[in-house]
Amino acid sequence: EVQLLESGGSLVQPGGSLRLSCAASGFIFSSYAMSWVRQAPGKGLEWVSTISVSGRNTYYTDSVKGRFTISRDSSRNTLYLQMNSLRAEDTAVYYCAKVISASTTSPPFDYWGQGTLVTVSS
C-alpha cells in the first residue's frame, strides 16, 4: 500500500524557515518524480514544486522561486521542502504527491499525503 506521510508543519514567524518532510512507502520511491502542492485555508489547490527521479531537475511556481528548495533522499525514501523567507501568504496545508508514471516528471498525481499545516504569523 502506497503511503505518503508529511511532517514538519508548524507556526513560524514571517521571514522564518521551515523544512517539510514526506516519508514514502509502498512503492519504489527512487523511480518516481515527486511534488508538493499547497492549499491555503478555504482556497483552491496550488502546485508548488516538482523534483525529478534523479533530483537534477526541479520546478517551482513563481511565487516560491528563490525561497523554497525541493530535494529528495532515496536512501531514506523521503521528500523534502526547505522553505525560507516565509510570508503570510505561504500559510497553507502542504501535500506531497506522487507522479503517476515512472517515465515523466509531470502530473497527474495518483497518491497524496494527508497534508501538514504551515502557519506564517507573528
Place this chain on the structure above:
Amino acid sequence: AIQMTQSPSSLSASLGDRVTITCRASQDVGSDLGWYQQKPGKAPQLLIYDASTLQSGVPSRFSGSGSGTDFTLTISSLQPEDFATYFCLQDYSYPSLFGQGTKLEIK
C-alpha cells in the same frame, strides 16, 4: 503560464442528476488534463487523467472528455459520496495550474 478557467464555481444538484463541469485552458494542452475530487479535510483524489482515462478504482459514473483547450468532467448519476469539490489540472507544461474548483452541493 497556461491559465485554467473552471466553471461553474459552485453547483447544486440532486441525487441521480447528471452534472457536467468544464475546464478551459488558455492554450492548447492536448489531452494533458486531469480531474481531482476533494472532500473537506481530506487530500485530493485523482479521478481522470489524460482527459478521459478513468483512474483505477474510480466508479464508472465519472467520465472525462475533451482535448486542446476545452474539457469536461461528467458524473452520470450523482451519489451521496459525490458531493465534494472538483479541480482540473493541466500537466502539459510547468507551471502546472489548477482550475479554481467547483463545489458540488446537494440541492
